[in-house]
Amino acid sequence: MxxxxxxxxxxxxxxxxARLVTGRTQWTDNIQLPGMLHVAFLRSPMAHARITRVDVSAARGRPGVVAVFGGADFAAEQGSLPCAWPVTEDVVIPDHPPMAVSEVRYVGEAVACVVATDRYKAADALDAIEIDYEPLEPVLDMTEALAEGSPTVHESGNKAFTWKFAQGDIGEAFRDAPVVIDRTFVQQRLIPSAMEPRAVVAQTDGDRFTLHSATQIPHILRVMLALTTGIPEHRLRVIAPDVGGGFGSKLQVTAEEVLCLLITRRLGRPVKWTESRSEGNLTVHHGRDQLQRISVAAERDGRIRGVKVDLLADMGAYLMLVTPGVPLLGAFMYNGIYKMDAYDFTCTGVFTTKMPTDAYRGAGRPEATYAIERAMDELAVEVGLDPMEVRRRNWIKHSEFPYTTIAGLTYDSGNYEAATDRALALFGYDKLRAEQADRRDRRDPVQLGIGISTYTEMCGLAPSRVLGSLSYGAGGxxxxxxxxxxxxxxxxxxxxxxxxxxxxxxxxxxxxxxxxxxxxxxxxxxxxxxxxxxxxxxxxxxxxxxxxxxxxxxxxxxxxxxxxxxxxxxxxxxxxxxxxxxxxxxxxxxxxxxxxxxxxxxxxxxxxxxxxxxxxxxxxxFDPDNFSFPHGTHLCAVEVDTETGATTIRSYVAVDDVGKVVNPLIVEGQVHGGIAQGIAQALFEEAVYDAEGNLLTTTMADYLLPSAADLPDFVTDRTETPATTNPLGVKGAGEAGTIAATPAVVNAIVDALRPYGVRDVRMPCTPERVWRTLQNRALQNRALQNRALQNRALRNEEGASA
Amino acid sequence: MIPASFDYSRPSSLDEALAVLGDAGEEAKVLAGGQSLLPLLRLRLAYPTTLVDVGRVAELRGIADHADHVFIGAMTTHHEVIRSPVVNEHCPLVALATATVADPAVRHRGTFGGSLAHADPAGDLPSVALALDMDLVARSSLGDRIIPAAEFFVDYLEPALEPGEILVGARVPKLGPGWGFHYEKFHRTAQAWATVGVAAAVRRSNGTVEEARVALTNMGPTPVRAVTVEAAVRGVAADRNGSLREAAEQAAEGADPPGDLHAQPDYRAHLARVLTHRALLAACAV
Incomplete structure (x- = not known):
């Protein structure tokens, strides 16, 4: 051929x-079965409380209502939602009933449900359920949660686990290091927002069970549901019909899936549940939410000696399917594409009274890439080098592949030089730097910033033996x-x-x-x-x-x-x-x-x-021998309006190397969508809980997602360095954009604001947050100036008196 | 969408709509383009007993050119307003502000009258109505009632419409020659409401501001007329030498900006000052 x-x-x-975009297809919510009933869940309005009374009797009498259940009705059979990744031997995996029985631990936890002849009647009857709560203290801040005397989410305390990983002599790397960068970054909590909401249809003929679910994992779900509900695996069929997006949020065994199976078993009739968007914001597992302390020891010339990472990862109230494993997927990535002699990683998983977190596009790797790529920019400033130059001095050269990194992964192939050179050319790097200098000189209220992200990721999950060594509950x-x-x-x-x-x-x-x-x-x-x-x-x-x-x-x-x-x-x-x-x-x-x-x-x-x-x-x-390692160079130019704090992305260049490409149009789509999601974390998205533990971002008016109108044209290109570990030479393209984009954007914003003394802006870099950062810097600068003036005056006085 | 149950009526004439509305009692709501009301229903934040859908009332739709004003029918869509030569010639501020509303899908469904009658201070058209001193026309079985914009926005989401009244449109005064216009909107995404917006109309003569009208979006429970700025800007040089900025410094005087996830009150006040300055510069075309 x-x-x-x-x-x-x-x-x-x-x-x-054609069928997906016209909707002439089988979305779960499109499924209509004879005699089907509709389920609506009553959800906890309290972040943390004891349930002292549940009275569903009035709801039973409402029009169209067939059944009403509280947690106690399922207590004997509902089991515990599974966690398949016990990351350490002493990890605390609390009992996680699909429907709360005696205690609620986050706002949105299911506490009762109505089964009715249509979904409107089911929703109406929720009002008639009476539940009394005895409030308990919410636990919302990870650092406070670990402090002595903190109220606890579970009796065992707020620490789920501590996982450590060390290579090389980190003490030696930091001892007398000429340069040390020490930063703490906040990975805000995100809400995965798939276009299709979650939906479940469960049915049984008394012997066999069929569960339709908008899930990413029909096979894993079947195994897990068999283990959780006691329905034997061979009598349970799970179908993921057409599914409209997931981004990890549908990589889960959900309470609603289990409960719909139990309800259909109880009633003998098919049941359907489809979440509303607000219900989804509350109860789709959330993503990210880490407090990252990263320290980099380096030589004066910018060469890295070692990297030390100390993470707090918010688990939320329970450990769900792979909750504790998500930060560990990043554990092997904080070294990025760089060479170093020592690496030290510690992660502590913390319980809070919030929705559990779990995999969200990139899962641990975007967080890791963000921290190292932000730190590289800080290192560049510290040693007085262009941020690309400091990366060049540290990255693995094309001639050095295959290369076993300090984190123990063997990167089979890569060409960071080629991707970077191509990106710089497309971007017009030198010209933009010249414009930046000019705007700085002119004290233009609109400053230009340039952000770099040279990333890699591990994908193609995963070699089964590696998953086994990480205590994951299945193969890859x-x-x-x-x-x-x-x-x-x-x-x-x-x-x-x-x-x-x-x-x-x-x-x-x-x-x-x-x-x-x-x-x-x-x-x-x-x-x-x-x-x-x-x-x-x-x-x-x-x-x-x-x-x-x-x-x-x-x-x-x-x-x-x-x-x-x-x-x-x-x-x-x-x-x-x-x-x-x-x-x-x-x-x-x-x-x-x-x-x-x-x-x-x-x-x-x-x-x-x-x-x-x-x-x-x-x-x-096929069981792979190794992961695959896509990489690339993303460059972002932003204009920051220092009067309003608003950031506008002026240009964005992405040169990705995903190995051999089967369909460039699909790769292009993945890259565009990924970049959009990465930019969204940098600028727009954040799940916000108030001091009582209520989620404030329950609608899209509050939880902002960018649309096409809010994003620039992306300039994309590819280099092609085939993977050597599989016969197609492919690496994977689904997460690259999301991993790369976030640090590129934030690096650009910080770069724009450096003349004002800004060293970091917490994500999302909203206009108000940028404005307040500038206000605070201005105040501090004024204070510094005043102190300098005072000192000078003092010295003059001393001089005069001497 | 899981709203509570309601009765639904879709009359085909204004008289019929008024009759249905009259019978339906105080908890009835008029449904125009649905871009604001349907989300409230969906979130069960509104529980109307009856929805009177005026989408098929042809009399409520269209734009008419009168001697001293332009009449814009309540059910005229945002898209139609933006495209109207009459609006663009005689009251371009309306077209400028309407063009910033959300996205094309919303602008094809959302209506001029719907967004005024919704009386959302974060909507773009209420401040424009205020700046231009529009007269809003409400009809009931008793006849027409003219409500000046300054009296129309009573409180948050509360227009000066009585039960049984339907907003049929607004008379937008033709301001005549010498005026410049601008709508300066600050929002976090295209689909988000204005964090703050500034509607400005300025009449210049010989490089000086003769008269200005400035109204603010989302700086209080109702749209706010920035009267202090209007007074301060009168007679100053219409240039970039600082006097417009100085006048704009008073933009937040008398406003009561809300605090929410997108902006705390002090930031909104700051934005009002910055954006008012920009709106004045643009309206002065300098």
Whole structure:
């Protein structure tokens, strides 16, 4: 096959988009079943309280109400929501009832539910449920939570775990270090905001159970629900129909999924629950929320000796599916793309009376990248170097790959020089620096700032042995099945579970190349445990880098089977049969058979090789040896209006290296969406709780998400350094933009404001926060000036008196 | 959307709408473009017993050019206002401010009268109505009632409309030649309400400000007329040499800015001063 005919690499429009964007598809909320009932949850208005009385009797009499339940009704059977990542031996995993029975620990926790004939009647009847609470002290600040005498979220205290990791001699690195940068950064709490809200439909015929859920993880969910509810795994089918976005928020076993199963078991009727946006803001697991102290020891010339990280990570009230593991995914990334002799990481997970946190796009890696990339800019200022130069002096050179980092990961490939040079050229770096100098000289009220982020990430989660060494409760393999149908078209069954990524299109391209069939002739089945029996689902930029490889391997098996049949039919030895472009040809002859002919011949099974099973299908499970390491250079120029505090992104350049690209259009979409989300953390998004533990950002009027109107045109380009650890050379593209963008934007804002003495702005860098930072700096500067004047006056007096 | 239950009526004429509204009692609400009311219903922050949807009342829609004013019908969409040659010629401030409302989807559904009758001080049109001294026209079974903008915005989300009254439109005075206009809006995202907005109309003569009208968005429970600024700016040089800035320093006088997640009151007051200066500069075209 020639390269020009290759499907891989083509910017194919996505097969699945027509039905997805028109909504003529099976979103969970679209599902209507005969006799279906609707569930509405009553949620705790208290951050922390004892439940002293639950009276649902009045609600039972409301119109359309079929049943009303409080936590006590499920206490015997609801179990505890699972945490699959016990990160340390002594980690505290508190009991987490799907519906609170005796105590509530965050605002929004389910305390009762109404099941009614329609969702409006269900919502109406919530008013009639009476619950008495005895208030307990909320626990809202991580540092205070760990202090002696703090009220506690759970009886065991507020510390969930402390996890440590050290390489090299960190004491030596910091001893007499010429330069030490010591900073504390706040990773604010974020609310993942998938376009499709969470929704669940549960049904049973008394024996078997089917759960439709807007989830990223139908396979993992099935295992976990079997363990949690006692419904045997073989009698439970989980279906992720079309799912409209997740960003990690649907990588969860939720209270609502468990409770809907229990309700359908109790009532024998199908039930549906779809969250409202406000309900989602309260109870979709939140992301980030870390207090990061990072210290960098360096030489005068900017070379790093060592990095020390001390994290507090807010777990929220409970440990959910991978809550405690999220900060640990960052543990191996605080060294970034840089070389150093020592590294020391400590993370303490802290309970608070807030919604639990868990994976959110990037999961631990955006936090790590933010801290090191912010610190690199601070280091550059300290040693008087351009921030790109200080990075160049420290990063792993292209000639040094594969390179085992101080954190113990082996980066298989990378070319930071190439991506950076390309980005600088596209950005017009020198010209912007000149304009910046000019604006500084003119004391322009609108200052220009330039932010850099040279990032890498680990994705393609994950080698199972590595997950095992980190105490994760499952493996990291992925599964695929490829079936050639009698007419020569192909059905793929994938264990990945797309929720917007475009797997149907990308998988079709891979199969088209591997089997030489038309792109249009491939269909992909996913997300239903009845038809896709084995999988580890979609998160952590793993689908292509792990699932795609399983698919390639399954295709190879099918091709080899077909080769045997072809050889048999052409009366040649299999070794003499070549395959290209969908045709098997006897070497040196014109005798050939198409793969479609072979498919039909196999189906007919009239004349097959001796002992050959009449099937042209195959399965493969791939477990990667290593992670993959996309990288890139993002550059951001901002204008900061020092009078209003407003930041405007003037230009944004992203040069990413995601290895080989299957579909550039899909990669482009992932990069754009990722950058938008990264910028959103830098400028707009924050979940805010008040002093009583009430979430204030329950609507999109309060929790700001940028739209296209709020973002600049992104200039994107790619370099291509193939991964050496998988046959496709792919790395993953789903999280890169989010990881890279946040520090690029904040570095740019701080860069703009350095002449005013600003060294940091806490995220999100809202106009008010920037303005207040400038006000405070101005006050401090004035105080410093006054002190200097006083000192001078004092000295003059002393001089005079002497 | 899970609102509490309500009755719904969609009359096809104004008389019919008034009759339905008259019968429906005090807890009825008029539904125009739905861009503000529906979110309140969805969040169960409003519990109307009846919604009277005037979306099909053709008489409420359209823009008419009169001798001394432009009449804008209540159900004219923001999009239609922005595109209207009459509005752009005679009361461009209305078009300028309307163009800043949210996004195209909202502007195609949201209406001129709906955003005035909603009386949200964070909305863009109430301050414009105030700055331009619009006369709002309300109709009931008793006939028409003219309400000056200065009397229309009674309190937060509370217009001077009686039960049974429908806002049919507004008369926007034609200010004549020599005026410059600007609407300076500060908001965090395109879809967010104005953190602070400033509607300014300035009449210049020989490089001097003869007369100015300035009204502020989201600086109190109602839109606020910045009368101190108007007085201070009269007679000063319409240039960048500082006198406009000095006048604008008084923008927050008498305002009662709210505090919320996007801005505390002192920051809003600061923004009002900065934005008023910018609005005056732009309206003076200097």
């Amino acid at each position: 020639t390269d020009t005919m290759s499907e891989v690499g083509r910017a194919r429009r996505r097969k699945e988009d 393999w992925e599964h695929a099945e490829v079936r050639m149908l009698p007419t020569g078209t192909v059905e793929v069954v994938t264990g990945t579970s797309p929720h917007g990524q475009g797997h149907v299109t990308a998988w079709s391209q891979i199969v088209a190349d591997a089997l030489g069939v038309p792109f249009e002739d491939v269909s992909v089945i996913h997300g239903d445990t009845a038809s896709s029996h084995k999988g580890m689902d979609t998160y952590g930029s793993r689908s292509l880098a792990v699932g795609g490889i399983a698919l390639v391997q399954a295709c190879e098996k099918v091709r080899e089977k077909a080769r045997q049949v072809a050889a048999h039919l052409m009366e040649a030895s299999a070794d003499d049969v070549e395959f290209s472009d969908g045709r098997f040809r006897v070497r040196g002859t014109t005798t050939e058979r198409t793969i479609q002919e072979i498919a039909l011949a196999t189906f007919a099974a009239h004349d097959l090789p001796e002992g050959f099973e009449p099937r042209l299908d195959a399965q493969a499970t």
